[in-house]
Amino acid sequence: MxxxxxxxxxxxxxxxxxxxxxxxxxxxxxxxxxxxxxxxxxxxxxxxxxxxxxxxxxxxxxxxxxxxxxxxxxxxxxxxxxxxxxxxxxxxxxxxxxxxxxxxxxxxxxxxxxxxxxxxxxxxxxxxxxxxxxxxxxxxxxxxxxxxxxxxxxxxxxxxxxxxxxxxxxxxxxxxxxxxxxxxxxxxxxxxxxxxxxxxxxxxxxxxxxxxxxxxxxxxxxxxxxxxxxxxxxxxxxxxxxxxxxxxxxxLLDDDAKAQLQQRYASFSREICSKLEAAGVTYHVNGNLDRPRLQHVFNLYLPGASTYAMQTNLDLAGFAISGGSACTAGSLEPSHVLTAMYGEKSPRLEESIRISYGSMTTMEDVDAFADALIRIVQRLIARSK
Known part of the structure; x- marks a missing residue:
């Protein structure tokens, strides 16, 4: 695998x-x-x-x-x-x-x-x-x-x-x-x-x-x-x-290379959104893709699918993502970032994942990830009903 x-x-x-x-x-x-x-x-x-x-x-x-x-x-x-x-x-x-x-x-x-x-x-x-x-x-x-x-x-x-x-x-x-x-x-x-x-x-x-x-x-x-x-x-x-x-x-990273990476990463996020929409999966972006931002970080709220379950199932499928900062990965506390943005009672705190791209990420990787994410989210939501 x-x-x-x-x-x-x-x-x-x-x-x-x-x-x-x-x-x-x-x-x-x-x-x-x-x-x-x-x-x-x-x-x-x-x-x-x-x-x-x-x-x-x-x-x-x-x-x-x-x-x-x-x-x-x-x-x-x-x-x-x-x-x-x-x-x-x-x-x-x-x-x-x-x-x-x-x-x-x-x-x-x-x-x-x-x-x-x-x-x-x-x-x-x-x-x-x-x-x-x-x-x-x-x-x-x-x-x-x-x-x-x-x-x-x-x-x-x-x-x-x-x-x-x-x-x-x-x-x-x-x-x-x-x-x-x-x-x-x-x-x-x-x-x-x-x-x-x-x-x-x-x-x-x-x-x-x-x-x-x-x-x-x-x-x-x-x-x-x-x-x-x-x-x-x-x-x-x-x-x-x-x-x-x-x-x-x-x-290895001059200003032109940095700009190209930002554009490439933005296209990755658009690709994931497009696939989720085509599959009828409900999602919301945590943050705003249209504002000035670091394009390598893409945080998704997927209602009905728990962060822990998504991380575990994606890992078993061969995809490494995160629920938030690596420095708090071992903590059961909700993300302080999402808490500050949406409030401590928001379901986003327990149903969001962070995807972050790198210079070695390919569109093929992103497409495969999106396909796996759709299958996993649909399965998790179906089980919860």
């Missing part, structure tokens, strides 16, 4: 070019990038080259790119260290109700320390209202942390509008761009973003490697201590092979 992977928002398979670059690095250059001898200098040169590649993609200076173990570390660093560094200026932070848990959990911890956090609500498109943002931004606000695009429904946030509001404000602006970095051209300096997080494994790179962009004006203490790596901003021996893999993955 062929297995089709449609859970790319959780992680992506590494591209052959990435594997080759990492293999070469591990086999031929094992030095510690902090060592001063030949082996260390060679490793450091590879590190510098990778940093420059990623800085070029972000259109920023290479010194402003800090390598981390992933977006979770980057998010925790940006949030916790900003709060502690700027406590004398205020203790108010603004975020949204649909952020990733690696943003929400540090904020909840800060609330226990006496900080006040405003969780902006979202509408049924998964979008915030800028009037709500304007109403809550005040002189005590020291940080705004908003994701670029949502990992469960694909909705995009008004990043430029927020940055414009903060241009003459004391608050730092942090953006979790984990899902968007490999799909949209993102230039933080041009946009007015002070800090940005991303992970390699979301764009066909390796797991365990991420970045934190930090503008020159941002003054915070390191989150990881114990060494002077990353120009004293993040302690710990750099994962040079992983970083080289990250840079290789980034180099």
């Amino acid at each position: 062929k297995h089709v992977y449609l859970d790319n928002a959780a992680t992506t398979p590494m591209k052959p070019e990435v594997v080759a670059a990492m293999t070469d690095q591990m086999q031929n250059d094992f030095g510690n990038a902090s060592s001063t001898h030949f082996f260390g200098r060679t490793a450091h040169a590879a590190l510098d080259k990778a940093r420059q590649t990623i800085a070029n993609a972000l259109a920023v200076k290479p010194d402003w790119v800090i390598f981390t173990a992933g977006a979770t570390e980057s998010n925790n660093t940006a949030i916790t260290q900003t709060a502690h560094a700027r406590a004398s200026l205020g203790k108010h932070i603004i975020t949204t109700a649909i952020e990733h848990l690696s943003v929400l959990e540090p904020l909840r911890a800060l609330e226990k320390e006496g900080y006040t956090v405003t969780y902006l609500p979202v509408d049924e498109n998964g979008e915030i209202n800028m009037a709500d943002f304007d109403a809550t931004l005040d002189d005590d606000t020291i940080l705004v942390s908003v994701m670029y695009g949502n990992n469960e429904v694909g909705s995009q946030m008004p990043i430029k509008a927020i940055a414009d509001r903060l241009r003459d404000h004391q608050a730092y602006f942090h953006v979790d761009a984990t899902q968007a970095f490999g799909l949209l051209p993102i230039h933080p300096e041009e946009l007015g973003i002070d800090m940005l997080s991303a992970s390699a494994h979301k764009l066909n790179g390796p797991k365990g490697v991420g970045l934190m962009y930090r503008a020159e004006n941002v003054k915070i203490q390191p989150f990881m201590r114990g060494g002077e790596q990353e120009t004293k901003r993040r302690a710990g021996t750099e994962n040079v092979a992983g970083i080289v893999g990250f840079a290789t993955a980034v180099s």
Whole structure:
């Protein structure tokens, strides 16, 4: 049986070019990038080259790119260290109700320390209202942390509008761009973003490697201590092979390639909708396909078919999808994203699935998936009657 992977928002398979670059690095250059001898200098040169590649993609200076173990570390660093560094200026932070848990959990911890956090609500498109943002931004606000695009429904946030509001404000602006970095051209300096997080494994790179962009004006203490790596901003021996893999993955995605992927992914969603309609299957899209969005994430509400049953049956049929964020996959709690969008009593919370495409997804995969989904949903609904 062929297995089709449609859970790319959780992680992506590494591209052959990435594997080759990492293999070469591990086999031929094992030095510690902090060592001063030949082996260390060679490793450091590879590190510098990778940093420059990623800085070029972000259109920023290479010194402003800090390598981390992933977006979770980057998010925790940006949030916790900003709060502690700027406590004398205020203790108010603004975020949204649909952020990733690696943003929400540090904020909840800060609330226990006496900080006040405003969780902006979202509408049924998964979008915030800028009037709500304007109403809550005040002189005590020291940080705004908003994701670029949502990992469960694909909705995009008004990043430029927020940055414009903060241009003459004391608050730092942090953006979790984990899902968007490999799909949209993102230039933080041009946009007015002070800090940005991303992970390699979301764009066909390796797991365990991420970045934190930090503008020159941002003054915070390191989150990881114990060494002077990353120009004293993040302690710990750099994962040079992983970083080289990250840079290789980034180099394979110029702005034209990203635009083509967005168009291709949108066609996949249209194909699934068309097949569901032709088969007479009732469905609703969680979010809005006509709004600016990350097209690789497609979240479907299928009335009468439970999320768990759909996941299980699709897995047995050879299709890997998700009920929501991979970071909450082991939880019995409903999606906090769908809860924020539709309310805690909505049936969508227990009858929705997330399909997420990747660069290796084909239309043949999508057609086969849609056919299997139709059979499974029709069977589940028939059994429930």
